[in-house]
Amino acid sequence: MRLILNAASEEFAATGFDATQIREIAARAGLPKANIYYYFQSKENLYANVLLSFVEPLLEASAALRASDDPAVALHAYIHARIRIVQENPLSSKVFSHELLRGAKHLPQEHKALLQAEAQHNVEFLRNWIERGLIAPVDPEHLMLFIWSATRTYTNLAWQMSLITGTQHPAATDYHNAAATITHMVLSGVMQTNEPFGLSC
Template identity: 75%
Template structure:
């Protein structure tokens, strides 16, 4: 792929992410994406053929970081290492990809009707691996006997709050958009809540994992 082609595609993807995040799929116009990207509208169709294809590429750009974050969950056999790393990775995605994160969250709220089958298959397989990982820790007794599927859903919903609830957060924090310290505090708070619920007797001096026994 030529450097110019790659540059133009990236400009269009970034512009599309911002437009889809602000307006949603149905209300977004390709002319607005092209205008934001600073390229002729014809270039959008040359590189992506249709708005649907472009939207799918935007969603896939968020699925890939999600899969990387899930791999972190299983890199250690110790949930005190893996769970905090997983939560931090998911919060980092929201920090580094705010537009794509919002597009993805909005798509899920609309029953994922535009989510490509490729994305569905990847996410489903990865979710099952994650739940199996949690289940194995529960069976070994290193986590409390909770439902692994609902534990995973809780982590997903808690870490996705920072892309779904910007308006509410602005009223709580007094800032229009989350700052770095907000993301850091989010990761620390979610980690404490999760580990405090599934590992009730934890004492660690490093990072935030210090709980009363």
């Protein structure tokens, strides 16, 4: 099944949901079409499983945010976890991002419910820190949106990023530096510190 999911991620990422054909996924996986239908029954179900393969790590990243009551520790862990997810799952990340840009029309309702519940929990966690004076009184919803958008840049803006970095694909150091930069920006804003910038974050 992992071979099929990998092939499907590659095909959906390259051509999108509507243009992708099961026969192309089968050819990429080196399997008969019947094997694809045996495990996943339909293109829609296979696509949903590709999306779920990215939703599950996102939920794990949210757990990292709430693992500590120290905002500096928790936000650092959350940002680095989200960058690591994109680095480790570049194709399913791209498929997931494209699905969101299309209005999440094919994202199963149970996936949407899980993501919405996690988002609300995360925002309430941030709001609690604000009310206790642990972080600056920023808008928690927009802080969360900023983190989401910043940590998905390497997926959504790959072509633009290549213009800046001069390489077709981000290297491991690019992901590390991205996580460090985003962490510094967020902590500098919400912790109101004057610590010097450094890529060791």
